[in-house]
Amino acid sequence: MAFPRSPDSSMSSYASTLTLSSCPSSYISIGSSNPSSFTAVAIIPTGAGDHSPALAATGAPEFIQGNKLQQHQDPPESEPKFPKQEINGWEHPDLCSPSKQLKNVTTSIKEISRWARSSPGVKVNSNIRLLESVFSLIQVVTSTAPHPDHIVDMIRVHDALANLLLVLPKNIFPFLVQDFAQIVDELGPKRGASLSARFEKTLHDLRRSIRSGLQVLNVKIFDYTSEVVPQGGGIHEITKYLLKYILSLLDNGRSLKIILVGDEQDGMVEMETLQDAVATLISHLEIMLEKESHRYQDAGLKQMFMVNNVNFVLHQVEGSEIKYLLGEDWVLKHRNQLKDHISSFINISWESVMYCFHVKTNKISIFSSLPTLQIFNLEFEKTYWTQKTWKVENPLLRSNMRKSVSEKLVQAYSTYLENHKNKAPKLMKYTPEDLEELLSDLFEG
Template identity: 30%
Template sequence: MQRLLEQLDVAWVAHACRDIRSSGQLQHLTATWLRALAEILHTYSYFRQQQHTDTGGHFFCVMHRRYWQDGSGTPNQLNFTRFAGAAISRLLPFVDALVAQPPTATVDDADDRALPAQRLQALIQVRGALIRIRDIAVQLPSSAAEVASVHDELLRLLTAKLAKLDEAVWDTMEEVRARVISTTTEDDSNDGSSGVHRMTRSVLSYIDLLETDYGLLHRIVYQASKLRKCAPPGIGNNIGTLASLKLEMVSCLEEKLNEESRSFPNESLRYLFLLNNLHFVKQQFRPMSDMKFHMPVLDSKIDDYMQRYLQVSWAPVLSCFHSPAPLCLGRYSPLPKFESEFHKAHSTQKLWKVPDPELRRRLRKAVIDKLTPSLTEYLQDDSLVTSQGIITLTPQELEEMLQELFEG
């Protein structure tokens, strides 16, 4: 059996998994463990379906070969079932180690804040692997009493481990959620950039992780809401338990983004920052069927931020057409001031970043639709300016320049 574990690269399972201190280490150990269990599962499933172990000497995997080379007894279903059960049992200490890892455990790298989320992903993956083994044992019962006894013992063991995993999944979900909620903008500064904040990406990565096994997590959150009375608000208002959890996370995120936006010295940049982040949330929510009810709310907020951005950024430029202007050709003309204010805003905002192409196109169009009609109307009304050929910025040139905005 030890040689089998070595060949499957999981001989470490009894000792190396006791102190998992980084997300990288956890990711590597989990992937190795899952590969080993998958091979055992493949062999176990094959022989459960065949009801015997005679495959004509065709060793299709490491476990099958090791079973024969170890001389584990007469090649029959009972002996192989015992062998497979022992192999599975030897891997289960990893489950205990994963469950026992305290969510708040310190890590070697102070910046390795991915560990709790990585642990949650590992718990979900490990649970899925154990479920597959349990299902094979349940769906392919044996008529032999001794074989059935081995299966029953394996089922009892798996059921106990699955219960512990469910508990650990909820605890880790709570830990990740608490970390996000308690994170301050100072902990994860965005350095004054208008782009998508690291905190936004972190929250949405966690929410996306909840989609990996929606049925499992929905059930766990629902049970927690009934037994512990600690599920997020909104449950019972025609909102699913997991959807309510997501909504709470996003609401908390929005509060923190608003707090962060107040540190921007430029109001235009502030609203562009909020637009970028809320649009990112909307994009991530699109494939999630349980969040469709929230999309109109996000659309309304995005529209509001866009109108505020247009007002603080470009309304002052348009106001030049309605304020006293300097003399031009012996008469007052707002064009010099308009062009000066426009170039000032343009030179600044073309350096700002809107990473999403869809939002970038939408913003450019909104700015063009706001400025171009006013300039066109003024030029049509002021025949003297047109006839004298003193126009230095035509509507077409203005539109071309506005297409340069938000490239970063």
Template identity: 25%
Template sequence: MPFKGFRTVFYNPSSNSSNTTAASSSPSSVSSSRPASTPPHNLSESMMDKNVEQAKSIITKWDPHATTFAKVTSLFYESRSEAQQFLKSVKDLQNAMHFFSSHNSSHKLVHAQNLMQIAMKRLEKEFYQILSSNRDHLDPESVSARSSTSGYEDDAGSNDEIQLAGESINEVELFSTLAMSDLRSIADCMISCGYGKECIKIYKNMRKSIVDEALYKLGIERLTSSQIRKMDWDILELKIKGWVNAVKIAVKSLFHGERIVCDNVFTSSEFIRESCYLEITKEGAIHLFQFPETVTKYHKSPEKIFRMLDLYDAISGLWPEIDSIFSFESISIVRSQALDSLIKLGDTIWTMLSDFESAIQKDSSKSPVPGGVLHPLTRYVMNYLSFLTDYSVILSDILVDWRLPENSSLPESYFESPNPNDHPPSALTIRLAWIVLILLCKLDGKATLYKDPALAYLFLTNNLQYVIEKVHTSNLRYLLGDNWISKHKTTVKQHAASYERIGWSKVLSAIPEDPTATTMSAVEAKECFNNFKSVFDRVYRTQSSWIVTDRKLREQIKKSIAKKLLPAYRAFYIKYRTTLRTENDKESILRFGPDDLGNYLSGLFNGTGASGSGSSSAASSSPAQSRGKHSRR
């Protein structure tokens, strides 16, 4: 059939030439009066041949083995437009190779393949040169710092868009953006042509060296457990502080910046991005996050808890970034290592806090502190706890499951939450209140070491006042609450009142409570004066070395004693001074007046002793040593 013969000729380029000739010479053929059409195969092959020739022209021009110019000159640096033409020619060459392969044009395929190898060698060289010459511009820390404004984390856009953006960004940012765009273009081209392995190898080697060098400059060392255990604590403490500073830079700048560069260069393949980032950062990141876990194997003592808290705080604070930057499943081992270190640090901190509590309970010092001042244990424990509260947030996480010992019989009201709306109180609040209570119980025991009950109460007053002050002036206040402070202030007042009652009761009872309502003979008055001065002298001598450490509390106690003693003594002195003037030893009996007595009281609780300096000359010696020094009033 004539119509069938026409379709066969026009649509079937594989028909043999005899059929074509027969069809065209048939009297009934429509095409007998028309010129023969060019077969599609010949047209396509002609186009492919043309593409190969055009590609050959630019590829051989930049063959580094062909000319000195091509060997020493960078294509992308010399002419960006020609570089883009080079990449287009490679793509056209690849299309031609596919065509030749499917049409059994082996000799043309070999020729195209040779050109492709030359082109890939050129692109390898360009890829390496761009990475090398832009080492500073593509520094991960710099890239990360600029990412918030440059849009690196998105596709960098076309060359035209980059050139337009160049007017609004600085030179360094423009260079780094152009470099990443060029690297991405080369990577896309090489990967699509089947030469991704060569491209990736160059990238991994170059970028891994940058990351490793940066970690080294940050002071990240490869230390074994054995090396750390043998270190002096002072040296290890410096390394911990250095690590805390370094890990923030490493995560937020180094690893983040490298992720940005990697994501921008290999946009065409998520698998390649993941593979490259894994090999570049895995070793350094794992080593970085192994350090805290290794440190936990060092000899544990309560004083080291603060450095452990610093390590814990650093990792927990960076966890969102760690989880995001190392989100690839293949590099989940880095997240696991960071999490393992966090868990080990939490366990170590828990243990150290328990050891601290145990150390308080086991304190066995048997010597009373001279003067009833602060016990070293009080200062140590409260300073320790006040420093701990600087880490309240992370301690709340670590101690979330802590509970009171089962054998505790203490009233729950002792652990009331500082916030009335917060029920029940947090585990951290309970734990710290429990430790303070252990300290106070220990101090009660140490007060029994004093032979003088008055000094024992003064000791308790001093130490509890210090505890309250440390709570009030630190973050402990927000954990224990104002109610806790108020309750213990009441206890301080009770201790101070007990001290006054026991320490000054004999002095107060040496004179009549209401001298104006009492009538004495000269002999009785003389005996009362002598008894008072004897008792006062003994009490003053005893207490002249006692100390009240808190200035405000010291003044309050002195005023309280003076308020009870001076009015009664003044009234008694004035009433019987005239009566005793006729006595031969009146100088001895009336050797100091009410104001002198007040001066003696004002010199108390400074710990100066009988030979020390008080607030006046009257306080510089005991009453027995002051005979004749004071005016008679």
């Protein structure tokens, strides 16, 4: 799956570049339960112009895909699934289901870490070859244009590598310690120093690619345009996508906080905090939603769209740790924004109906010669049947909006009937109770 990509987007895609999808999972394979039987593989070119990786035979038995090591296994992860609908040619990714190749990269690193902790006698050369294969696959990702689709996956790879670095010096790679005299004959100091430098470069490239990917995501959200908007003013797919994306980032928040700190090689001390990164993404989403709302010709439907989307963002923020990143001031500000959008929706959408009880204006001039109640009946029915097709997806919000409309309209209607007792019964089509019952069906979609 790929991040939603508009047809005219100039962003490069993994589909046109060397990607991990061209690297079968068997290219990173691990031996069975015997730590000395780790299978080492390498990526080597198969010919001029051929970017497909090929196995370098090592003579070691390959791990049979599908089998599991019987010890030190991680518990299975339960992860949310992202929507897979297309929007104008853009597909939503399943961020929490990493590609098989990146899964294997992370799994391989974790396996090395396990044996490093539990088996000091692991053969050095075998694990070095395996780690070199991991580096090669990571380079495939970091050498292409940064893309949001792989941010979460790369954070996990970075986390696994960083954890591996904590256990390597005492076990598998003693060259990372100053005193490596005992293995000089087996490794050679040059190879040890080279691999150590490559380890650091891989971590640096991952951090840089992750930061760049977040910047690309910001641009994509800010510049997003679509000729199709949600029917009935519903929640935009990009709104749902981005909030789930942010929650996936926060699942890896401890690592991301470290990654967002720039390296000295980048010429910066710090790029931004995790709070800044999340706030910027949501801010760009809000700008995009405001632009998309203008695609609705009906002013009331425009406000309905904003009500649904602002409420969704607010609900997701308040129900997660995003709230603690953005703070109470942000939450209070957006609660007030939601109230303003609801008030604007009611005033705009039911304006022509309410005007019947005040003064006949050009807003309803076509009916100006009719009695007030007849005008009301016509305007009410037109507005009611239109808004029955509009949808408020959150049940609590839907109930509150119905109540707000009902209180305002039924009160004005009842007051008019009370003030015109002599004429009203002849033209009255609805009782106040009838209106309340009808309005209780609004916004079902």
